[in-house]
Amino acid sequence: VDATSRSNRAAWEAAATKYVRESDQILEAFGREGSLQPVELAALRPVLESGPDVVHLQSGHGLDDLHLLELGASAVIGVDFSSVTALAAHARAGSKRCHYVIGFVPDVPLMDQCADLVYTGKGALIWLPDLDAWAREVHRLLRPGGLLYLYEAHPCFSLWSWHPDVATVRQDRSYFDATHVVDSFPGHGAVEFQHTVADLVNAVLKAGLELIDLQEHPEPFWSPAGVAAAAWRGRLPNSVSLLARRP
Numbered sequence: 001v002d003a004t005s006r007s008n009r010a011a012w013e014a015a016a017t018k019y020v021r022e023s024d025q026i027l028e029a030f031g032r033e034g035s036l037q038p039v040e041l042a043a044l045r046p047v048l049e050s051g052p053d054v055v056h057l058q059s060g061h062g063l064d065d066l067h068l069l070e071l072g073a074s075a076v077i078g079v080d081f082s083s084v085t086a087l088a089a090h091a092r093a094g095s096k097r098c099h100y101v102i103g104f105v106p107d108v109p110l111m112d113q114c115a116d117l118v119y120t121g122k123g124a125l126i127w128l129p130d131l132d133a134w135a136r137e138v139h140r141l142l143r144p145g146g147l148l149y150l151y152e153a154h155p156c157f158s159l160w161s162w163h164p165d166v167a168t169v170r171q172d173r174s175y176f177d178a179t180h181v182v183d184s185f186p187g188h189g190a191v192e193f194q195h196t197v198a199d200l201v202n203a204v205l206k207a208g209l210e211l212i213d214l215q216e217h218p219e220p221f222w223s224p225a226g227v228a229a230a231a232w233r234g235r236l237p238n239s240v241s242l243l244a245r246r247p
């Protein structure tokens with residue numbers, strides 16, 4: 001594991017207690033509705049009808065896992081490198097069909113071909129230095145015919161300023177930078193890895209997965225409380241979704 005990923009793990013552990021507390025509030029707010037977002041629901045409802053075994057990479061607070069089970073998943077295994085987060089998700093799940101593993105993506109301590117669906121995103125890929133290695137790991141975990149579904153921040157999301165009235169590009173960021181230091185959550189000096197849309201698509205294809213669907217969306221999957229940036233109001237790409245299959 002590279003040094004940046006090790007210090008990112010420390011940053012996530014330091015932020016995890018707050019993240020866990022906030023997820024409890026999110027759960028209350030979602031209530032029975034579940035935490036999967038409309039874009040995800042549109043893609044996942046038909047997939048979940050067949051009762052897939054799901055592996056959720058970088059599962060975080062795990063709220064989505066409960067929703068995946070409710071919509072038909074047979075079982076969900078979440079993988080996260082934060083022990084605080086994984087243990088909290090485990091305690092909350094309270095379901096024999098939902099388990100958590102503490103592990104580093106892309107070196108996931110699970111068997112080959114254990115998943116019909118690998119689900120991930122919403123702040124996951126920015127923590128991975130090597131998307132090619134990630135896509136190869138997704139391929140390894142999937143059974144033939146299995147699906148990868150990703151709903152993620154668009155690579156441009158971190159370029160937009162949070163100006164409330166004018167959609168502008170931050171002067172301190174470039175689409176083609178390799179990394180930047182996070183100035184919002186989780187803080188603690190965490191470093192995000194930047195990947196272009198082309199990096200993502202090429203990684204998936206090089207790993208031997210078939211691309212089924214790629215979409216760019218105007219809405220961000222996340223926005224900090226109390227911030228309403230002009231860049232998030234429909235004119236610019238803020239999230240991306242991808243569906244791929246292991247042949």
Ligand SMILES: C[S@@+](CC[C@H](N)C(=O)[O-])C[C@H]1O[C@@H](n2cnc3c(N)ncnc32)[C@H](O)[C@@H]1O
Nearest residue numbers: 012058059060061080081082104105122123127
């Ligand atoms: C922003 S959260 C998003 C996770 C999930 N989608 C959610 O909504 O809670 C990112 C999660 O990825 C985990 N993480 C970051 N890099 C990781 C890695 N290389 N391996 C495993 N987990 C990682 C962090 O601990 C954190 O829980």
